[in-house]
Amino acid sequence: MSEPTSRPTAPENAAPSAGEGPDFDKGGGILPAIAQDAQTGEVLMLAFMNAESYAETLATGRAVYFSRSRNRLWRKGEESGNVQLVREVRIDCDGDAILLKVEQVGGAACHTGHRSCFYRRVTKEGLEVVGTPLFDPAQVYGKKSG
Numbered sequence: 001m002s003e004p005t006s007r008p009t010a011p012e013n014a015a016p017s018a019g020e021g022p023d024f025d026k027g028g029g030i031l032p033a034i035a036q037d038a039q040t041g042e043v044l045m046l047a048f049m050n051a052e053s054y055a056e057t058l059a060t061g062r063a064v065y066f067s068r069s070r071n072r073l074w075r076k077g078e079e080s081g082n083v084q085l086v087r088e089v090r091i092d093c094d095g096d097a098i099l100l101k102v103e104q105v106g107g108a109a110c111h112t113g114h115r116s117c118f119y120r121r122v123t124k125e126g127l128e129v130v131g132t133p134l135f136d137p138a139q140v141y142g143k144k145s146g
């Protein structure tokens, strides 16, 4: 159980060590990012990040994603004001998924006004809506879609 006198060299397929960031190449430039309530652990949403959005998230302390549909950076809350203050960032074991522990300003992460994007429960009878929206999307986003 004593310390080895010489450090063995890491094998080429070793997991990323501390200090390295996510490996965006594994996802073709984008990786999934989960936003979780920093206090309750509730999963709020799943989005995607590229290296640029990840760097801006770390630099600003606010969640910045990459919108695949708009093909550009998506600064969460840029329209609604419901930004996510990032309290902690974690990277999974093989460096291809990102977890953000956030404080969700406004209480709702979803553009529908629901606290979590996962507000629909799958049942044998179909989808069941869980909880009620915290805001009216039409008032927050106006007539614009998205």
Ligand SMILES: [Zn+2]
Pocket: 045, 109, 110, 111, 112, 116, 117
């Ligand atoms: Zn949503």
